[in-house]
Amino acid sequence: MQDWRRIVGANIRRLRKDRDLTQEEVAFRAKIDLTYMSGIERGKRNPSLLVMVRIAKA
Numbered sequence: 001m002q003d004w005r006r007i008v009g010a011n012i013r014r015l016r017k018d019r020d021l022t023q024e025e026v027a028f029r030a031k032i033d034l035t036y037m038s039g040i041e042r043g044k045r046n047p048s049l050l051v052m053v054r055i056a057k058a
Contacts, residue, residue: 006043012055013041029058 016026027037032051039045040055047055 003043005040005046008047008052009041009043016041026055026058030054 016023023037023041024034027034030037030051031054036045036047037055040047040051
């Protein structure tokens with residue numbers, strides 16, 4: 001069974017790249033740190049639902 005953090009992170013990365021955005025752009029728009037954004041995409045961080053909403057809006 002795959003870790004849900006890796007699945008969510010991979011989906012965020014795919015959607016970000018589909019929209020031709022950098023991690024830095026999404027992090028800035030979502031008002032989160034760039035290293036936190038990177039950790040989320042790599043499945044290493046456990047983002048809250050509120051952070052996920054901010055990323056989705058970004």
